[in-house]
Amino acid sequence: MKDRLEWVEGWGMAVGGAGYVFRPTGPDGVAEALEAAGAEGLPVALRGAGCSYGDAAYRPESVVLDLSGLNRVLAWEPQMGVVDVEPGVSLATLWRMGIADGWWPAVVTGTMEPTVGGMLAMNVHGKNNWQRGTIGEHCSDFDIVLANGEARTVSREEDGEFFHEVIGSFGQLGIITRARLQMKKVHSGMLEVKAVSAPNLEAMLSLSEDAKDKWEYVVGWIDSFAGGRNLGRGLLHFARHLEEGEDPDPKSSLGAKGQDLPGTFFGVVPKGLMWRFLKPFTNRPGMRAINLAKYGVGSTIGDEKVYRQSLAAFSFLLDYLPNWKNIYLPGGLIQHQSFVPVDRAEEVFRDQLEICREHGMPSFLAVLKRHRPDPFLMSHGVDGFSLALDFPVPVGRREDLWKMVHSIAVPVAAAGGRFYPAKDAALPADVYRSTFRDGQLERFAELKARLDPERILRSGLADRLIYD
Ligand SMILES: Cc1cc2nc3c(=O)[nH]c(=O)nc-3n(C[C@H](O)[C@H](O)[C@H](O)COP(=O)(O)OP(=O)(O)OC[C@H]3O[C@@H](n4cnc5c(N)ncnc54)[C@H](O)[C@@H]3O)c2cc1C
Numbered sequence: 001m002k003d004r005l006e007w008v009e010g011w012g013m014a015v016g017g018a019g020y021v022f023r024p025t026g027p028d029g030v031a032e033a034l035e036a037a038g039a040e041g042l043p044v045a046l047r048g049a050g051c052s053y054g055d056a057a058y059r060p061e062s063v064v065l066d067l068s069g070l071n072r073v074l075a076w077e078p079q080m081g082v083v084d085v086e087p088g089v090s091l092a093t094l095w096r097m098g099i100a101d102g103w104w105p106a107v108v109t110g111t112m113e114p115t116v117g118g119m120l121a122m123n124v125h126g127k128n129n130w131q132r133g134t135i136g137e138h139c140s141d142f143d144i145v146l147a148n149g150e151a152r153t154v155s156r157e158e159d160g161e162f163f164h165e166v167i168g169s170f171g172q173l174g175i176i177t178r179a180r181l182q183m184k185k186v187h188s189g190m191l192e193v194k195a196v197s198a199p200n201l202e203a204m205l206s207l208s209e210d211a212k213d214k215w216e217y218v219v220g221w222i223d224s225f226a227g228g229r230n231l232g233r234g235l236l237h238f239a240r241h242l243e244e245g246e247d248p249d250p251k252s253s254l255g256a257k258g259q260d261l262p263g264t265f266f267g268v269v270p271k272g273l274m275w276r277f278l279k280p281f282t283n284r285p286g287m288r289a290i291n292l293a294k295y296g297v298g299s300t301i302g303d304e305k306v307y308r309q310s311l312a313a314f315s316f317l318l319d320y321l322p323n324w325k326n327i328y329l330p331g332g333l334i335q336h337q338s339f340v341p342v343d344r345a346e347e348v349f350r351d352q353l354e355i356c357r358e359h360g361m362p363s364f365l366a367v368l369k370r371h372r373p374d375p376f377l378m379s380h381g382v383d384g385f386s387l388a389l390d391f392p393v394p395v396g397r398r399e400d401l402w403k404m405v406h407s408i409a410v411p412v413a414a415a416g417g418r419f420y421p422a423k424d425a426a427l428p429a430d431v432y433r434s435t436f437r438d439g440q441l442e443r444f445a446e447l448k449a450r451l452d453p454e455r456i457l458r459s460g461l462a463d464r465l466i467y468d
Pocket of ligand 1: 011049056067108109110114115116118126170175459
């Protein structure tokens with residue numbers, strides 16, 4: 001076991017721990033890892049691609065079961081857009097496989113790295129959450145291995161209750177070993193995109209609200225350095241799929257090659273090196289200047305622009321700049337994403353932006369989305385908006401940042417909002433728990449006690465927010 005000891009960390013590189021890493025490539029390897037953990041009396045933390053920002057996909061001094069090697073596509077029905085996959089299949093594999101046949105994953109995250117198992121465990125959403133819901137809403141059935149090694153098939157039709165309890169329960173009720181997903185029909189590899197600027201938070205929210213039924217995708221960027229009457233100003237992007245016949249050459253835009261992100265910036269600088277150019281700006285004055293310039297350009301020459309963009313370029317903007325998170329070293333970064341009902345969103349996000357400014361720790365990247373509720377037990381979805389805030393972890397001021405996260409979380413809970421565990425590293429348990437008001441935590445505890453009484457499946461996040 002000792003030779004498996006490795007440092008494993010959250011995607012933000014701000015939290016991590018040493019665990020005994022198992023990397024199975026077939027179902028037998030999953031059983032082997034469970035047995036080895038049992039023999040040593042160690043808990044098991046499940047891991048996909050490790051794209052959760054904080055402590056969701058590892059636990060110190062535990063077996064870390066990395067499922068990204070279970071990455072076979074088991075079946076693909078190009079007529080129906082239905083795919084059966086092992087849990088380690090990535091979003092990149094899914095879209096590359098589907099697009100040539102005119103299918104695109106119904107829900108995609110801001111990066112194409114996550115695995116199907118990890119996405120179902122967190123029940124991820126995309127920029128079209130209002131229109132299409134979460135990934136769990138596009139899954140019909142999955143196989144799961146329980147902590148005691150028992151295997152089950154769970155389908156939406158036949159085991160609806162358990163289906164909605166497992167998806168979104170952050171890997172605490174069982175190991176997903178196969179899933180079937182329905183992809184979405186597309187007639188072109190291009191989207192029509194409209195860029196709009198908003199002078200303040202009120203305008204950001206009302207423009208998003210007006211756009212949510214007209215456009216498939218709605219996403220906003222907020223300049224969190226702006227204050228006073230400019231507080232919450234930003235840029236919005238709305239996008240829709242092209243209808244049949246709108247793309248003069250769908251064959252080439254639907255080719256995976258037509259989607260590939262360019263390998264260089266300005267045709268010269270290799271993408272992998274670009275973060276090094278940004279590193280000198282990764283401080284408050286630098287980021288203030290970048291945010292100001294972005295808003296300046298977007299609200300003048302970019303305003304009201306309508307253009308076409310490939311699905312991959314629009315969806316996976318963050319993958320344009322490989323290793324961009326390295327600009328946050330040595331401290332790494334954390335993200336905080338809160339979900340707030342429509343009628344309280346302006347007040348809560350205003351509070352959050354102001355609290356960050358008062359603490360001298362404005363978010364370096366702030367993203368706004370529109371959401372809808374979903375039927376999953378541990379859901380973070382609300383009929384409202386989410387604001388995702390990226391923070392560098394300042395060396396020597398880590399505790400201050402964690403305290404600030406507490407301060408910005410309190411108004412969310414008071415307004416009937418929710419938090420997204422995939423993006424969390426710093427929430428206090430009492431605030432997180434207070435957002436479940438309809439017996440969800442009690443039901444979760446009941447399930448855990450029945451399915452995994454010895455708490456074999458654990459994670460840093462589950463310990464911090466639920467078990468400890
Ligand atoms: C740049 C970036 C952009 C992002 N954008 C979005 C976004 O737009 N929308 C969004 O919703 N999220 C977004 N995320 C978050 C990300 O989609 C989620 O954290 C997702 O869960 C990551 O998948 P993963 O395979 O990396 O899983 P991991 O992070 O490795 O694990 C996530 C959870 O899944 C559990 N798990 C993993 N595999 C299994 C399995 N086979 N069975 C059961 N449980 C399992 C783990 O224990 C853990 O609790 C983003 C993350 C990054 C880094």
